Amino acid sequence: MLVVKDVSKRYGDFTALQQVNMEFNTGLYGLLAPNGAGKTTLIKMLATLITPSEGEIQYNGKNILEMDEQYRDLLGFLPQQFGYYKNYSPKQYMLYLAALKGIGKKEALQKIDELLDKVALSDVVNKKMKKFSGGMIQRVGIAQALLNDPKILILDEPTAGLDPKERARFRHLLTELARERLVIISTHIVSDIESIANEIIMIKNKQLLYKDSVEKICATLNGNVFETTIDFDYLEEFRKKYVLLSEKQEYGKMIVRFIHKGAPEMEWNSVPSQLEDVFLYEYRDVIEGEE
């Protein structure tokens, strides 16, 4: 359906992505990587906002740039920073975007009511957006991406600003949507996609690291994830020796979760690996750098 073929993107001397190849079909894909890994660059290329320096992206065998508006007609897009006109109400803004998407007013009005209801904004349809919270703005963003009933839905960091209840509602909505279309979500929050994505895509060193199901990606660390209890004084030394995934204080001791590729010690408990473990392990340098 959507194929990324030998795609590279350079900005002057800086390479954001190099020789990326992947294929998308109907279903939900989670693009998981830390900030600055090239997620937004890939997303923007898929949304035709920027063009690849090398390679091409095809939809059903046709270059999406050549398809031009024919491709954008199939596309629903929520950018990382969802811009809006402060003095517009969600209804006015969505009517404007519906017009730019070539949807007739009558059809648009009906669709807008339905979508704003879906994202629980039906009470504030005519309120100016300048009074909205971050979560409410994000929900307008999600609703506008669905206006043209897109075959390809691309959402860049869609859960930013949403509270836990809204996140749960959003995951439910995405599962429903991904039944009959291609949904690509970019995020650095593992829990947003772990339970709903058909496949996870991870980018590392400007190249594709994994594109597989959660189970298969987790299997790469099978037998290497452990939990054990240590003294607080030993924690610093332990951190230097092993890749720590999490640490929790309990009854004056530390329960640590970590990765070790080699013979385990007696008191360590082997635990099933999770997507978060793979994420923390693969991007440990980037994450430590951020800290």
Add this chain to the structure above:
Amino acid sequence: MQKDKFNIPMPDDSTIDRQISQIVSKGLVRRESFSSYLRSMVQQVGWRHLFSDRLELSFIVMIAIGLYSLFLIMPIHGDVQSLYAYIFLLSPILFLAFSIYTYMNKTQNATYDVEMACKYNVYQVVAFRMLAFSVSTMILNTLAIAFVAMKYEEIHFVRAFMISGTSLFLFSIILSIALMNRRTKGIVIVTITIWLLGNNILRSVNNEFYNGMLLHMPVIVYAVALLGCLILYMNYLKKLIIFKQTEGVF
């Protein structure tokens, strides 16, 4: 097991022709002409949304009123040659003010990414507006020239109209090329400076040639130049409509 032999009957010529044309029509998407593209854009998006921003509209109307009031109220000193030169130099001013404001407003707005992913994206709306602005500038310029021609008998309306139109579309072409190559405020300032300086330098270096062009060039030559500029401008607008963003964000 006996093998079944399939017998596929050969279709007749008319069926072959019909099926070939069906395959071709499905396989090849017909390119829409520029005018029909603009028509369907107006039908689908609507005038209201093509000029949606009230603040922008108020700004545009204010500029128009301000500039024309200034031009019509201000007493004009100098000879006929200067008047023609002013018409050539200042005819694109209104178009410039409209276009630059709308271009900067659309491309620098936080809504840019959302609007760029729509069927009719930012560049298509900007190109459409530029076309509308050039047509409105042409109409307003014509009215202003008619007024000036009534006031100053030495001014020949048809010549002034041709000079104004040629200048407007020539400038529009330069601006479209500049905007397609570099989308910065700097390039706009450079374009305006080149236009103003170029005219003044040409006038001061070879005043005879400059005035000769404005005053004595046959009207028919102006008509051809105007038509040429108009065709070129439409061509560049078409390019702006299919313009692709090549740079981007990290």
